[in-house]
Amino acid sequence: MFSLTLVDVSTISAGLFITGAIFILLIFSLLSFGILKMFQLQIRAGWYSFAGAVVSGVAFGLILNQWFV
Secondary structure, X not given: OOOOXXXXXXXXXXXXXXXXXXXXXXXXXXXXXXXXXXXXXXXHHHHHHHHHHHHHHHHHHHHHHHHHO
């Protein structure tokens, strides 16, 4: 089946960890806010939140590519 192994995360820099945590919180909060606004029938605000999540995801990819790769 599956075997559990240890993963050494001590080589991850603090900047990469903080950047990842901030962007993950930002992207998923915008997605959940967009879903909430869609259920409240505020369609335009929901689409703006989805667009913000996509823009944040692209910005996250660009920042990772520029600073950490």
